[in-house]
Amino acid sequence: MSYIDILRESKNIMTPGSSACQGCGGELTARKIMQIAGDNSVFAVPPGCMAGSGVDGWNYQNGALAPIHITLLGNTAAFMNGVSEMYQRKGRPDVNIVAIAGDGASADCGFQSLSGAAERNSKMLYVCYDNEGYMNTGFQRSSTTSLGSRTSTTPIGSVINGKEQQQKYLPLIMAMHNIEYCATASVSHMADFVRKVQKGLKASKRGFAYLHVFASCPTGWGFQSHESIAVARRAVKSNAFPLWEKEGNKYTINFDNKNPIPIADFVKGIAKYKNLTSESIDSMQRHADSVYATLKKLAAE
Numbered sequence: 247m248s249y250i251d252i253l254r255e256s257k258n259i260m261t262p263g264s265s266a267c268q269g270c271g272g273e274l275t276a277r278k279i280m281q282i283a284g285d286n287s288v289f290a291v292p293p294g295c296m297a298g299s300g301v302d303g304w305n306y307q308n309g310a311l312a313p314i315h316i317t318l319l320g321n322t323a324a325f326m327n328g329v330s331e332m333y334q335r336k337g338r339p340d341v342n343i344v345a346i347a348g349d350g351a352s353a354d355c356g357f358q359s360l361s362g363a364a365e366r367n368s369k370m371l372y373v374c375y376d377n378e379g380y381m382n383t384g385f386q387r388s389s390t391t392s393l394g395s396r397t398s399t400t401p402i403g404s405v406i407n408g409k410e411q412q413q414k415y416l417p418l419i420m421a422m423h424n425i426e427y428c429a430t431a432s433v434s435h436m437a438d439f440v441r442k443v444q445k446g447l448k449a450s451k452r453g454f455a456y457l458h459v460f461a462s463c464p465t466g467w468g469f470q471s472h473e474s475i476a477v478a479r480r481a482v483k484s485n486a487f488p489l490w491e492k493e494g495n496k497y498t499i500n501f502d503n504k505n506p507i508p509i510a511d512f513v514k515g516i517a518k519y520k521n522l523t524s525e526s527i528d529s530m531q532r533h534a535d536s537v538y539a540t541l542k543k544l545a546a547e
């Protein structure tokens with residue numbers, strides 16, 4: 247079945263009325279994951295832009311047609327590990343156990359919880375929507391924020407010029423946990439996205455599945471809402487955000503960039519990068535090249 251048919255024939259279980267910004271990549275991620283997982287699912291959405299915009303129904307204006315737990319910023323995977331165990335013991339392995347968490351809740355505050363549940367191979371699909379910062383509380387930097395980004399805690403000024411550290415590449419760290427399924431996806435490549443959510447849900451019946459999604463953020467990054475998908479597409483085309491998956495021990499690159507566009511073209515027009523120096527752009531390029539070369543080697547094995 248094509249991805250269009252899958253989306254057409256499934257129910258949109260996030261009701262209209264979310265207060266996420268127009269063009270939010272995180273909202274698109276959460277909406278499509280809920281749609282594909284369906285209402286025989288239990289979700290967790292920790293504090294962040296998705297919980298804040300009301301996808302879990304706290305504001306009585308909108309919500310979802312399935313149970314959603316608002317977990318803590320630091321305990322989502324551990325919490326869902328318990329929920330998953332409960333459903334196994336009740337003889338309901340058919341229920342999808344799905345976490346949809348931000349990069350702050352995954353790469354930083356919730357990392358020990360995430361790593362622990364992954365190592366225990368707990369049966370769930372854990373999705374990190376990565377908007378590269380703590381967006382819900384005013385765009386603070388996180389460990390996945392890319393080098394040179396202007397955030398509220400890494401301003402551009404006479405003391406520092408945006409974030410000084412390279413971003414932490416969480417997807418490969420998760421792959422090293424030897425989980426059932428690990429993949430990256432982007433809101434710009436929906437066919438690939440839908441296929442990976444389905445694979446992740448299937449793998450979650452055997453153990454831990456992890457999906458890391460590039461979730462462009464017009465408000466925090468500084469671009470027009472209608473450019474959100476184009477920004478995400480440029481991230482993939484430049485190898486700033488390569489698309490790959492790991493099933494068992496096999497790595498596959500899903501979008502093989504024979505002629506990647508330069509990182510300088512990816513960052514163009516995005517306000518958070520507007521003060522990048524040529525050294526920072528070179529450094530980002532080297533980082534992207536090195537991650538991609540590592541992935542190529544892994545995929546060749």
Ligand SMILES: Cc1ncc(C[n+]2csc(CCOP(=O)(O)OP(=O)(O)O)c2C)c(N)n1
Nearest residue numbers: 293294295319348349350351379380381382
């Ligand atoms: C332990 C703890 N510290 C701080 C907060 C405040 N807080 C709520 S949402 C949020 C940002 C979370 O960032 P992320 O997980 O990346 O999600 P995003 O807002 O970007 O969607 C923060 C810091 C909190 N809820 N719990």
Ligand code: SF4
Nearest residue numbers: 266267270295463465
């Ligand atoms: S600030 Fe960014 S991540 Fe948060 S709702 Fe707006 S566009 Fe989405």
Ligand SMILES: [Mg+2]
Nearest residue numbers: 348349377379
């Ligand atoms: Mg975030």
